[in-house]
Amino acid sequence: MQPDRHARTMLPIPDRPAPGLTTYDAKDPQTSYPPIEVLLPPDGAPNVLVVLLDDVGFGASSAFGGPCRTPNFEKLAAGGLKYNRFHTTALCAPTRQAMLTGRNHHSVGMGSITETATSAPGNSSLRPNTKAPLAMTLKLNGYSTAQFGKCHEVPVWQTSPVGPFDAWPSAGGGFETFYGFIGGENNQYDPALYDGTTPVEPPKTPAEGYHLTEDLADHAIGWIRMQKALAPEKPFFVYFAPGATHAPHQVPKEWPDRYAGEFADGWDAQREKTFARQKELGVVPADAELTPRHVEIPAWDDMPDELRPVLEREMEVYAGFLEHTDHHVGRVLEAIDELGILEDTLIYVIIGDNGASAEGTVNGAFNEMANFNGMAALETPEFMRSKLDELGSESSYNHYAVGWAWAMDTPFQWTKQVASHWGGTRNGTIVHWPNGITERGGLRTQFTHCIDVAPTILEVAGLPEPTMVNGVQQSPMEGTSMRYSFNEPDAPERHDLQYFEMFGNRGIYHRGWSAVTKHRTPWEMVGGTLAAFDDDVWELYDGAAGDFSQARDLSREQPERLHELQRLWLIEAVKYQVLPIDDRTADRLNADIAGRPTLVHGTSQQFFPGMGRLSENSVVNIKNKSWSVTAEVHIPEGGANGVLIAQGGRFGGWSLYLHEGRATFLYNVLGIHTFATRADEPVAAGSHQVRMEFSYDGGGLAKGGGVALYVDGDPVGSGRVEATQAMVFSADETTDIGYESGTTVSADYTAATSRFTGRIEWVQIDLGDDDHDHFIDPDERMRIAMARQ
Numbered sequence: 107m108q109p110d111r112h113a114r115t116m117l118p119i120p121d122r123p124a125p126g127l128t129t130y131d132a133k134d135p136q137t138s139y140p141p142i143e144v145l146l147p148p149d150g151a152p153n154v155l156v157v158l159l160d161d162v163g164f165g166a167s168s169a170f171g172g173p174c175r176t177p178n179f180e181k182l183a184a185g186g187l188k189y190n191r192f193h194t195t196a197l198c199a200p201t202r203q204a205m206l207t208g209r210n211h212h213s214v215g216m217g218s219i220t221e222t223a224t225s226a227p228g229n230s231s232l233r234p235n236t237k238a239p240l241a242m243t244l245k246l247n248g249y250s251t252a253q254f255g256k257c258h259e260v261p262v263w264q265t266s267p268v269g270p271f272d273a274w275p276s277a278g279g280g281f282e283t284f285y286g287f288i289g290g291e292n293n294q295y296d297p298a299l300y301d302g303t304t305p306v307e308p309p310k311t312p313a314e315g316y317h318l319t320e321d322l323a324d325h326a327i328g329w330i331r332m333q334k335a336l337a338p339e340k341p342f343f344v345y346f347a348p349g350a351t352h353a354p355h356q357v358p359k360e361w362p363d364r365y366a367g368e369f370a371d372g373w374d375a376q377r378e379k380t381f382a383r384q385k386e387l388g389v390v391p392a393d394a395e396l397t398p399r400h401v402e403i404p405a406w407d408d409m410p411d412e413l414r415p416v417l418e419r420e421m422e423v424y425a426g427f428l429e430h431t432d433h434h435v436g437r438v439l440e441a442i443d444e445l446g447i448l449e450d451t452l453i454y455v456i457i458g459d460n461g462a463s464a465e466g467t468v469n470g471a472f473n474e475m476a477n478f479n480g481m482a483a484l485e486t487p488e489f490m491r492s493k494l495d496e497l498g499s500e501s502s503y504n505h506y507a508v509g510w511a512w513a514m515d516t517p518f519q520w521t522k523q524v525a526s527h528w529g530g531t532r533n534g535t536i537v538h539w540p541n542g543i544t545e546r547g548g549l550r551t552q553f554t555h556c557i558d559v560a561p562t563i564l565e566v567a568g569l570p571e572p573t574m575v576n577g578v579q580q581s582p583m584e585g586t587s588m589r590y591s592f593n594e595p596d597a598p599e600r601h602d603l604q605y606f607e608m609f610g611n612r613g614i615y616h617r618g619w620s621a622v623t624k625h626r627t628p629w630e631m632v633g634g635t636l637a638a639f640d641d642d643v644w645e646l647y648d649g650a651a652g653d654f655s656q657a658r659d660l661s662r663e664q665p666e667r668l669h670e671l672q673r674l675w676l677i678e679a680v681k682y683q684v685l686p687i688d689d690r691t692a693d694r695l696n697a698d699i700a701g702r703p704t705l706v707h708g709t710s711q712q713f714f715p716g717m718g719r720l721s722e723n724s725v726v727n728i729k730n731k732s733w734s735v736t737a738e739v740h741i742p743e744g745g746a747n748g749v750l751i752a753q754g755g756r757f758g759g760w761s762l763y764l765h766e767g768r769a770t771f772l773y774n775v776l777g778i779h780t781f782a783t784r785a786d787e788p789v790a791a792g793s794h795q796v797r798m799e800f801s802y803d804g805g806g807l808a809k810g811g812g813v814a815l816y817v818d819g820d821p822v823g824s825g826r827v828e829a830t831q832a833m834v835f836s837a838d839e840t841t842d843i844g845y846e847s848g849t850t851v852s853a854d855y856t857a858a859t860s861r862f863t864g865r866i867e868w869v870q871i872d873l874g875d876d877d878h879d880h881f882i883d884p885d886e887r888m889r890i891a892m893a894r895q
Contacts, residue, residue: 114572115572116574119246126138144248145247147247147249147567148567148569152541153341153342154244154341154342154451155346156453156454157346157438159458160349160350160352161459162428162514162533163514163529164528164534165377165380165514165516166351167179167428167432169457170190170384170387171381171384172516173379176428176429178433182453182538183536184547185540185547186453186537186547186548187545187592188548189588190389190551191553192533192535193528193531193606194458194531195460195531196525198459199216199290200217200218202259202347204556205557205560206239206241206345207237207238208559208585210557212228213237213581214234214237215230216229218694223262224701226686228684231259231261236579236581237581240560241253241275241279241281242279243569244343245282245343246572246575249342250340251282252281252333252345253275253281254325256289256349257287257347260273262723267720271303274288277302281345285299285301286300287300289837291352291353292349292837292838293356293503293848293849294317296312296500297848298719298847305847307857308321309321312500319349322348322434326344327437327438330342330441331445348434350427350431351424351431353463353474356503361426361427362419362422362425362427365422365426368425372406372409372417373406373421373509374406374513376513377512378396380513380516381516388549393652393654394657395657396517396657397519397656397657402627403508409509416491417469420466420470420497423498423506427498435455450540452537452542452563460531461511461523461524461531462512462514463521464511464512466507466508467482468509470504470510471505472502473757474505475757475758476778480807480832481776503757517657518656525606525607525611526606526622527613527622537588537592544593550591552599552601557583560583561587562588586600586601602615603674605678605682607679610625610626610642612625616674618648618650619647619671620656621646621647621668623642624642625637625642646660646667646671705724706723709726709873709875710871714866714868715844715866717843718841720840722841725871726873728753728871728873729830729831730809731873731874733800734871734874735762735798737866737868737870738869739789739862739867742791742863742864743791746789746863747765748764748860748863748864749763749846749855750763750844750869751841752846753841756849757777758776758834759851760772760774761846761851761852762798764864765855767789769798769817770785770854772854773813783824786823787822795819797815798815799814799816809830810826811826811830813826813827844862845862
């Protein structure tokens with residue numbers, strides 16, 4: 107093997123032309139230059155595929171004893187290794203940024219989600235340029251790089267069409283190709299997609315069988331095939347991050363139907379079944395204990411009889427969703443195998459970026475936006491039963507109940523967001539690399555963490571950590587390569603110290619011991635007073651003595667060891683920018699107080715035709731107040747139709763459009779109630795101003811109001827909206843000018859027929875001075891922000 111001649115610690119690798127004879131005439135026989143070489147990694151660098159699923163608990167996948175059948179994960183594990191002590195951060199964006207950089211989440215500014223960023227370094231959502239992402243390092247060393255799926259690492263004020271795009275995958279993230287979505291969740295049937303930084307529409311409609319996970323797999327397979335066809339000598343790095351299985355739990359009906367009746371015993375019984383299977387598989391030790399249910403989680407037997415069929419179906423849909431995801435990940439794996447490169451591809455399948463999500467309320471939801479708007483009472487047991495057959499379909503935006511999340515985290519305590527306990531942070535992980543791992547079907551029990559993935563990949567590729575990237579000196583990675591454990595099952599663990607923290611839930615792991623304290627419960631974020639940090643109750647667990655699941659609290663028996671670990675947590679917190687601990691609610695959602703930039707200022711905002719994909723935080727907030735929208739338009743002879751401006755979609759929003767030539771304003775409340783006001787006559791040909799004025803009733807939140815339509819100042823129609831949405835229209839739908847993307851607010855048009863057939867000069871929203879937002883409880887704002895990620 108030839109020694110590597112490149113100075114790879116400085117990226118981009120400096121061009122260093124060799125001195126030599128320069129001739130005057132190119133025809134001179136002595137004219138000689140070395141051939142131009144394609145930059146490649148060192149010899150032996152494998153292809154790399156990292157698969158990261160969303161919101162899947164340790165006890166969900168059948169590969170780790172769960173009830174959701176994942177045959178492709180099982181097959182992959184049979185040819186590689188399972189890691190049963192792999193950890194994440196308890197929340198999606200922090201896990202992703204940590205994994206992609208090899209640094210702790212606070213070190214890269216992602217102490218929580220982007221929507222709650224502050225100006226504190228550990229919570230800014232800004233990755234320092236001293237911590238370049240893995241994809242950038244690999245690209246600058248000759249890898250082909252591509253990401254497909256979810257990216258929730260872009261600061262919220264940088265998600266609009268004007269960027270800046272430094273934090274987007276294909277701009278500053280190091281991925282040459284990106285196809286996916288920006289944000290915490292997306293509609294699986296009508297996603298807001300980007301190709302690079304350009305908005306694109308899905309290639310098919312839901313009626314034609316579209317589903318996001320399948321689309322992402324199609325693009326990943328196509329890209330891998332093309333890369334190997336055109337540049338077979340270059341290894342690839344593919345990051346495949348489907349939105350599955352984050353809510354909404356949407357999947358074609360045939361997948362949930364496979365689980366009909368399998369969850370009739372409820373979540374308490376499911377925990378027992380899963381725990382027994384986990385022991386049979388050996389993914390938990392024979393002496394592990396099943397942790398009990400906390401009082402905050404309702405017992406299955408205490409749930410209303412009339413709701414149980416709905417609760418069962420919620421879990422059937424989720425199980426089908428995860429199996430469907432396994433199927434399409436399997437297609438990507440099969441494509442790699444068919445190319446003959448599976449043996450030399452390092453594959454990580456990380457089954458979840460945190461524990462299972464308990465953000466669906468104790469009853470679950472048909473449209474989680476109802477709960478986010480304080481209108482969960484609309485989803486009565488009777489309503490839920492009427493919608494049972496629609497769960498998982500394109501007409502639903504559903505989530506399962508807290509009890510199912512707890513069951514999917516078997517055998518551990520708690521769920522997603524609870525960084526203190528393994529239920530929030532331990533995720534089953536599979537590593538497969540036949541050319542580098544001799545054992546097939548092995549189990550590895552060393553403590554590992556998502557920050558270990560990047561240094562592992564660099565070691566396997568024979569690449570050093572860069573000391574300089576794009577002229578900026580780099581800080582060291584904070585993870586530990588897992589390569590040492592690949593062929594040494596009993597090797598002592600090297601990652602033996604790790605802190606955890608999320609919104610005050612915190613813990614420390616050190617050489618088998620863990621000290622933890624839960625500061626808040628994810629689904630109880632409204633009302634009540636949180637304990638002072640110094641008053642939080644800490645627990646102590648001895649994993650080295652066989653307490654795999656944190657079942658035996660030793661804090662009273664060994665207070666000195668607990669205090670030692672508490673001090674160690676504080677030292678690590680200082681080292682990695684965790685301090686100040688931040689459990690605030692309203693202050694973190696107010697950009698001015700939090701100290702992060704915002705795109706929206708003032709009480710008026712003007713838009714122009716063609717603008718679109720504007721997230722809610724890119725548009726002035728019209729909720730709980732009077733407001734108006736005015737459009738300057740030109741109507742051709744024969745009239746015009748189509749959208750002037752629309753915000754939201756099928757599950758909540760509003761639209762001002764022309765239908766049969768008549769100005770129409772429609773307000774859609776959660777997809778349950780619609781209120782339409784139409785003009786008496788079509789808008790005549792020529793230039794006009796079409797205006798809608800909404801007069802809010804006042805007296806609190808989510809009230810109704812009067813609607814008045816005008817053309818050139820003349821009244822042309824009036825109506826009424828009986829109720830409005832107080833907090834949010836959508837997690838993924840946007841505001842569009844001159845058309846509507848995604849699902850549509852109104853059934854009068856489709857996305858394909860929504861384009862305005864006249865000409866729009868401009869559209870302007872103006873807010874009234876009767877703002878009732880002060881009625882919104884600060885804790886409620888925080889709960890909604892957390893549940894949408």
